[in-house]
Amino acid sequence: MSLQSPNMNVRVVRIEQASPLIKRFTLQAADGGPLPAFSGGSHIIVQMPTASGLIHNAYSLLGSPFQLQQYQIAVRREEASRGGSAFMHTHVAEGDILQISPPNNLFPLHATPGRQILIAGGIGITPFMSQMEELQASGAVFELHYAFRSREQAAFVDELAARYGAHCHFHDASLGELCNVTALLAQMGEQDHVYVCGPQSLIEAVQQAGAEQGIPPARLHWEQFAASTSGGAAFTVVLARSGREIPVAAEQTILQAIESDGSVAVDCLCREGVCGTCEVGIVEGEAEHRDQYLSEEEKQAQNSMLICVSRARGSRIVLDL
Ligand code: FES
Secondary structure, three states: OOOOOOOEEEEEEEEEEOOOOEEEEEEEEOOOOOOOOOOOOOEEEEEEEEOOEEEEEEEEOOOOOOOOOOEEEEEEOOOOOOOHHHHHHHOOOOOOEEEEOOOEOOOOOOOOOOOEEEEEEHHHHHHHHHHHHHHHHHOOOEEEEEEEOOOOOOOOHHHHHHHHHHHEEEEEHHHOOOOOHHHHHHOOOOOOEEEEEEOHHHHHHHHHHHHHOOOOHHHEEEEEOHHHHOOOOOEEEEEOOOOOEEEEOOOOOHHHHHHHHOOOOOOOOOOOOOOOOOEEEEEEEEEEOOOOOOOHHHHHHOOEEEOOOOEEEEEEEEEOO
């Protein structure tokens, strides 16, 4: 059985336009009961029956971990959508039933007497919304740095300002207010932790500043979006145990193609190349590794790959499935 198999029916009780490109969906258990508990930074996986097959996308939970009558997620409409965000924006209406996985947390807060410094870029604000509920409730010292292109394009700014006040620092690029991560990290105390979520460039800037300033990796945490690592040339995956051939389209991952095909179940949790759950042996061919889980040695050995983000190098790859 797949670890990420959706096993809960939820009803969409509210859809709001949070910004020109972002919608917030409020979900309640279809039977009206409480939903499973979660911690700040958790995500769920939403199953979407699109015209081109089943798509499973991970979305951070925005709401309070102390309020389990509903979950909230935010979905940004991506122009180069693999189908998931377009489906949520155009096909899902209030009253609809969706299937979701239970929450899982691959981006948890780490207890510290120091400061918790949260750095968000664009839609990367989402995991911090539930984390800040936890931090506020526990009386932790925290600050949010939220960078966006313009106030008109950004979601939840007024809401965050009203709820967290002086904890929030907004960086509006249209006003020249850039988020200087080098300066932020330079002010870190010995017990402070930094968390970053957003575009790859922002994550890399934090990683680079952390390395240059000698900040221990255990105090730097990031969550990356699958969208930043998806896409490439089309190719064919061959399932070695059955001989079945499955085409993988340019904007599709191997995992998505196998799920749409439906002939074999694959375990997965994060769908972002960080947890290692979807690791599959390579029987023939080579992978273009895009994950953050395998070591450089393991990637070079070409014995296995993480099929939620990595692709084939060439037109065909045979996997131990
Ligand atoms: S599902 Fe987590 S690495 Fe692929």
